Amino acid sequence: MLGILTLRGPSMPVQKASVRDQIRRTLTERILAGHYQPGDRLIELQIARELGTSQGSVREALRELEASRLVESEPHRGTRVRVVSLCEMREAYQMRGLLEQAAAITAAKAFKGSVGSLRDEVQAVLRAAEVGDFGEQAAHVYAFHRAVVGASGNGVLLRLWESLAFETRVRVRLGWGPIDPKQVAASYEAILTALEEGNGRVAGRLLREHSGKFAPVSDQLDAD
């Protein structure tokens, strides 16, 4: 039993690995990695037997995934990987832009003069793009934006932003074509400069525009 619980690095302190969390993590990985495709059914007992757990634990994990909108379920019809529509993705990108713009306003204070860690992420993005490692690329893009939003110091803002993670991450897997590294570099460079100067207003605007570049529709909500 407990085929999942095998992993636990040697240097890991006392990580509580509840069965429920392990299941959730495993399923999340599989969904984000594309092992389970959108629309695929997730059958409780099947998963339970595969992972060596009980049906109840799987149910709980599925409820959590449903809450974070990775899956959806109908009564007596089971749970399946959620299908994110193009429309919803556009909306999510709009919102991400809006939130990041707001985040930048205050985050700029934190980054003024020290954008080293951010620059590292951008470098990593470009390196990954050259090699063609989309997973790595997406991870560093995520890390960059998350760092900015996190630096805003607004926990609620961060939570809202993170709740968009699924919608804005599927994009990569849909393969809307490779990104021009030059364009990306230029865009990020401008943002970095603004942050370094502590100019949150400009950084925010640039981040919002950046978000717009990756969503194929005009941004209707721009208040400026």
Added chain:
Amino acid sequence: MLGILTLRGPSMPVQKASVRDQIRRTLTERILAGHYQPGDRLIELQIARELGTSQGSVREALRELEASRLVESEPHRGTRVRVVSLCEMREAYQMRGLLEQAAAITAAKAFKGSVGSLRDEVQAVLRAAEVGDFGEQAAHVYAFHRAVVGASGNGVLLRLWESLAFETRVRVRLGWGPIDPKQVAASYEAILTALEEGNGRVAGRLLREHSGKFAPVSDQLDAD
């Protein structure tokens, strides 16, 4: 058993009343109504026995409440009603303002010339305020803002906004003092006028300012 399932209005169509949902609804009501105070423990078997359900169903309901951030839990230490800090509430109000501003930009198109339903809600708010019925007042305030956000036509935006419901609703129960009806009326009247004219830009700005009036801290994120 199933002491909860009694209710089901005569005109109700075919409402699926899963046990889990019933538990969730019951607990949500009790939390919002203040029957359970912030910090109170929610003991699984206790609730299960009281409602005549199994422990498992209560667990699932609690996981859902945790996802919507009404409660929080630590391993082996149980689940309790979440305590929303003043800081978090301020952040939530900031975010609510940001989202509503964005919503107004597009919602204005939908309301141009026909703000009747919105005006009704404002009237209801003032009426409730006169009578001193805070519950009713809060409900209509909620309905007004929700209508605006809903009219934006952006589902993701609506979802984000609704996820702030808890944080921005506790406020009423904390009783930050009664609100001056005149001030409220004037504020809403200006918003209505802007929406009626289809001027989303102005309506958005007013909504954001409105939100600021109810949060006791200067709004740092205003990009305009």
Added chain:
DNA sequence: ATCACATTATCGATAATCAATAATTTTTCG
């Protein structure tokens, strides 16, 4: 072909049970 009916897979839910852990109480001993 299509409708009615049976079959099957799966979900929704329950009960009974057990180990692990946290909180509480009691005991022991300096």
Added chain:
DNA sequence: CGAAAAATTATTGATTATCGATAATGTGAT
């Protein structure tokens, strides 16, 4: 007495087995 140690209790985390309800599928009769 008062603090450390030990025992007790309450509750969670998780399992197994089981049942009825429901949706999907298959099958046969007309």
